[in-house]
Amino acid sequence: MLKRTHYTDEVETTEAGTVVLSGWVHDIKDLARTRFIWLRDRQGIAQVTIVKSTATPEILESSQQLGREDVISVEGTPVTERIAKVGGEITPTKIELIVRAQSVTPLDVSGKIESNLDARLDWRVIDLRRRENLAIFQIQSKLVEGMVEYLSGKGYLQVFTPCLLGGTSEGGAEVFKVDYFGREAFLRQDPQLHRQLCIAAGFDRIYDLGPNWRAEASHTPRHLCEHRGMAVEFGFMNDETDMMRVEEELIVAAMRKVRDECSHELEILQVNPEIPSAPFPEMRFPEIYRILEEHGKKLPYGSDIDKEGETLLCEHVREKYKTDAFFINRFPFAVKPFYVMRVDDEPQWARSVDFVYKDLEQSSGGQREHRYEKIMDQLKEKGMKPETMEWFTEPFKFGVPPHGGFCLGIERFTMSFLGKENIRETTIFPRTPERLLP
Ligand code: ATP
Ligand code: MG
Secondary structure, three states: OOOOOOOHHHOOOOOOOOEEEEEEEEEEEEOOOEEEEEEEEOOEEEEEEEEOOOOOHHHHHHHHOOOOOOEEEEEEEEOOOOOOOOOOEEEEEEEEEEEOOOOOOOOOOOOOOOOOHHHHHHOHHHHHOOHHHHHHHHHHHHHHHHHHHHHHHOOOEEOOOOOEEOOOOOOOOOOOEEEEOOEEEEEOOOOHHHHHHHHHOOOOEEEEEEEEEOOOOOOOOOOOOEEEEEEEEEEOOOOHHHHHHHHHHHHHHHHHHHHHHOHHHHHHOOOOOOOOOOOOOEEEOOHHHHHHHHOOOOOOOOOOOOHHHHHHHHHHHHHHHOOOEEEEEOOEHHHOOOOEOEEOOEEEEEOEEEEEEOOEEEEEEEEEOOOHHHHHHHHHHOOOOHHHHHHHHHHHHHOOOOEEEEEEEHHHHHHHHOOOOOHHHHOOOOOEOOEOOO
């Protein structure tokens, strides 16, 4: 028999006389007259009902030997007058045991017995069999699908820029060093500079969806050593406000996609995220210093916003604009990398934009400097050696249009969207300072 004709969530609505379901034995209940087997697959759970008085000897025997987490295929007929309270129900005509599982699993798949996060991550595969954990990644997949649909609909090309770099974009100690045939190479922190080079090449609108690495021994609930970013870049912008319009449309498109296609998963997770309406409010430096001071927080003029300041600013925005989604613009140039564009007549401030949602930074971006002389000046101002950056700077002599973009953290965004407390929950196999396995 075919290993599967339907997923469990299709049983209720199918017109087919016979279906084949495949998955895991989620649970078994053996009563005097009836035996129930709950078969779990990616989409849910279906009830296989065996009425002992009418079942064939083969069905009675094959159903009796089953244990939890065994991998099975069941052929049967959908039951229309159902006893099952949730999901579909079938009467089996054939039960095939494909793989037998050890009888005791290290974690309780049903989720009735809670385990701590570390134990769950040690046994992540078993942990991911829990319906609510699977739902997180079904939603994450839809968020990304929504983003990709939005971008390809607008003519963006998906590109794959290198992860191994010969030089670092922002310098610093946070990069992983790699031995590259005896030479030193680095894992990228962000596909930033190569994205810009794609614009210099005339690709005009691109996105790079890929991994980034941070060699930071941080143990916060919002940092990983490896994360994915949706990195978008486009040319011929007027100024950084164009970038905000693209980003907010992308965010709204992603959230709508989930709302429209993942209602079941949202219900499993018992969340109902509000979709913010565009345009998102924009908060600017140096005005931010004044707002924070009104809320009793004095930040030195020209300094970056700290975590406490960010929280206060979020409260302010919530109060004034009734939203959790907003942009911070015009960061001090002093705290940003050399490639950002400054405001020409106020060079202390950069056209640098963060997107903040549910009290957390979700992305950084803005308009980049595209004028060769200014790039060179800014490199020197940041104390970098221009000769080490020629691979990046030389093309700017040959005509590069104004451009900009942003990089949105996928795991971080999923975490905030679903109201999870820890980014490890929204990362399939997290990489943290102490965890490199599984
Ligand atoms: P943070 O201040 O939160 O450490 P960042 O400003 O150092 O972030 P960026 O270089 O701006 O990070 O990266 C763009 C986005 O990628 C961030 O806004 C965030 O969503 C995500 N991101 C960055 N670093 C990490 C990390 N270590 N773990 C998970 N996501 C990250
Ligand atoms: Mg940032």
